[in-house]
Amino acid sequence: MAEDPFGKNSDEYIIDVPPLDYNPEERGLGYQYFESMKNYGDRIAQYIEDTDEEDTYENLLTRCIRVAIWLKSKELTNEDVVTLCSKNHKDSCVPFIACLFLGIPVASLDPMLSAMDTTHLLKEVRPKILFVESKSVRLIDDCLTEAGIDAEVVVYGEIEDHACFQELLTPQEDEGEFQPEVVASLEETAIVLFSSGTTGLPKGIMISHYALLMQCQNMKQSENFGNVMLSYATLYWISTVIILTTMTYIGGARVICSKFNPKQTWLLIEKYQITSMFIPPSQMAELIACGRPENLDTSKLHCCISGGASVSEKQMREIRDLLPGTFVFQMYGQSEIAGIITIFNSNDVKDVLLLDKKPKSVGKVVAGICCKVVNPDTEELCGPNKNGELRLKSKMSMNGYYGRDSSESYDSDGWLRTGDEVYYDEDKCFYVVDRIKEMLKYRSWHVAPAMIEQVLCIIALVMVELTELYFSRCAYEMVILGTGGYLLICSVMLLTILADELSPYAEISFLLFGSIFNLLGGILMFIRSGFYKKNFRWTYVGPVNGTATEKYEVFAATAVTGLSSVMIVDLLVELFALILS
Numbered sequence: 068m069a070e071d072p073f074g075k076n077s078d079e080y081i082i083d084v085p086p087l088d089y090n091p092e093e094r095g096l097g098y099q100y101f102e103s104m105k106n107y108g109d110r111i112a113q114y115i116e117d118t119d120e121e122d123t124y125e126n127l128l129t130r131c132i133r134v135a136i137w138l139k140s141k142e143l144t145n146e147d148v149v150t151l152c153s154k155n156h157k158d159s160c161v162p163f164i165a166c167l168f169l170g171i172p173v174a175s176l177d178p179m180l181s182a183m184d185t186t187h188l189l190k191e192v193r194p195k196i197l198f199v200e201s202k203s204v205r206l207i208d209d210c211l212t213e214a215g216i217d218a219e220v221v222v223y224g225e226i227e228d229h230a231c232f233q234e235l236l237t238p239q240e241d242e243g244e245f246q247p248e249v250v251a252s253l254e255e256t257a258i259v260l261f262s263s264g265t266t267g268l269p270k271g272i273m274i275s276h277y278a279l280l281m282q283c284q285n286m287k288q289s290e291n292f293g294n295v296m297l298s299y300a301t302l303y304w305i306s307t308v309i310i311l312t313t314m315t316y317i318g319g320a321r322v323i324c325s326k327f328n329p330k331q332t333w334l335l336i337e338k339y340q341i342t343s344m345f346i347p348p349s350q351m352a353e354l355i356a357c358g359r360p361e362n363l364d365t366s367k368l369h370c371c372i373s374g375g376a377s378v379s380e381k382q383m384r385e386i387r388d389l390l391p392g393t394f395v396f397q398m399y400g401q402s403e404i405a406g407i408i409t410i411f412n413s414n415d416v417k418d419v420l421l422l423d424k425k426p427k428s429v430g431k432v433v434a435g436i437c438c439k440v441v442n443p444d445t446e447e448l449c450g451p452n453k454n455g456e457l458r459l460k461s462k463m464s465m466n467g468y469y470g471r472d473s474s475e476s477y478d479s480d481g482w483l484r485t486g487d488e489v490y491y492d493e494d495k496c497f498y499v500v501d502r503i504k505e506m507l508k509y510r511s512w513h514v515a516p517a518m519i520e521q522v523l524c525i526i527a528l529v530m531v532e533l534t535e536l537y538f539s540r541c542a543y544e545m546v547i548l549g550t551g552g553y554l555l556i557c558s559v560m561l562l563t564i565l566a567d568e569l570s571p572y573a574e575i576s577f578l579l580f581g582s583i584f585n586l587l588g589g590i591l592m593f594i595r596s597g598f599y600k601k602n603f604r605w606t607y608v609g610p611v612n613g614t615a616t617e618k619y620e621v622f623a624a625t626a627v628t629g630l631s632s633v634m635i636v637d638l639l640v641e642l643f644a645l646i647l648s
Contacts, residue, residue: 336372409433
């Protein structure tokens with residue numbers, strides 16, 4: 068019999084990784100930022116690609132202090148919340164850091180969120196002040212009105228009847244004597260992140276100073292980031308919070324871009340001698356499709372890390388072939404645990420061998436986390452290579468949900484339910500299998516079924532059980548995959564309503580049935596409804612429900628709202644090209 072790698076107590080199968088021997092900054096996360104930025108004053112903090120600027124820590128610190136002084140004049144406390152809503156740019160992180168200086172919890176929205184999502188999240192935290200990019204001002208104003216919130220909006224730019232961010236950067240007489248506020252306890256909430264947890268609508272997750280300081284130290288110890296980091300996510304995502312905190316702690320630089328472009332990304336790696344980058348699988352796929360330019364120097368790229376969704380083994384092999392000499396691997400994390408749960412350590416020889424051997428693995432449990440895998444039906448512990456729900460215990464766990472009861476997020480023994488189905492192997496390397504929680508995911512964006520249901524409740528729908536599947540032969544009807552084992556059959560008009568109400572990253576998938584002539588009739592209906600203005604792609608999906616179907620009779624279209632428009636001619640050309648291929 069093979070030796071049990073987990074010791075004699077194999078019936079427990081609990082993996083406990085002690086925290087690092089490290090004493091975090093007892094005065095709080097804001098003080099760590101402040102001291103690090105002072106120490107690295109002449110180093111580059113940010114490379115601003117859109118304007119080709121270099122921003123030093125000294126200059127960044129000065130702007131953060133001036134905004135903190137302005138915020139202090141507003142007499143906010145650690146019971147209040149400041150909210151951000153902006154794409155990445157030179158000053159997008161300034162109010163975030165300024166709030167940490169004062170011990171004021173900060174919550175970030177993403178400008179790509181829908182009006183419905185934004186209104187709901189604003190209701191959750193009811194901010195006193197918001198820092199908003201100019202393009203999102205109208206959205207935020209409308210959502211604040213809808214939510215019944217009276218808050219001050221500061222705009223990156225000049226908008227009538229709103230405070231201008233640039234005015235906050237005027238020199239202050241006492242800025243040279245500024246000192247951050249000392250937190251009463253590291254258990255105080257530093258930031259609020261948004262996630263739906265395992266069920267229901269999105270909620271505000273309260274993350275402590277201690278949790279972020281320890282996760283930052285975990286990343287510093289791993290040396291995965293190097294000294295120049297690239298990531299496109301906004302501060303809405305925990306990954307960006309961890310990257311900003313860690314890079315500031317080590318005096319490294321971040322490359323700042325307002326939007327992702329695969330061709331540009333390849334060139335940025337060489338231009339800024341990037342040492343690490345964090346990209347979701349969707350961006351990784353675009354990098355692969357774009358292809359590596361000839362004679363490109365990527366020798367400085369130490370790590371390419373992916374997270375937010377699963378990466379196929381094929382995709383992992385392809386990106387590794389394009390990045391020889393770079394450690395390419397996956398990680399796994401959750402906002403409820405302040406970021407990273409499992410990852411490989413590129414500074415550890417054993418981990419390097421494992422990440423190469425196991426491309427589907429998301430790594431090993433980080434320091435400070437105790438975990439177990441549990442059969443959700445029987446509550447029995449799962450041993451190696453057995454699927455179950457991952458549950459966690461850690462001092463880095465969330466402080467709870469902002470203004471809400473969080474007891475349902477824990478089991479009867481106090482373990483945090485992740486809602487994710489995983490397994491681990493004999494080397495204690497973890498693999499993510501699926502989601503148990505009531506949550507859909509597209510391009511790393513969480514889409515709560517409850518959000519979709521709110522829209523669907525407005526409209527009369529015909530719901531058909533999967534066991535009684537009925538495909539209408541009318542090309543004017545679409546079939547949308549729903550939740551709870553149902554198919555929702557509805558018209559193009561309903562699709563248009565859904566597209567306007569849901570998040571830009573709430574994917575709507577539907578099937579067209581019938582002859583090629585009916586298919587073209589359906590296209591004409593798209594044009595009439597105006598739905599063609601949404602960005603969508605056509606892909607042949609083959610037989611449906613085991614029924615043999617002619618190639619031209621079944622197509623799938625994927626509509627992603629909120630992106631660039633597609634001309635009717637381009638749409639028809641793409642469709643006919645597919646038919647003739």
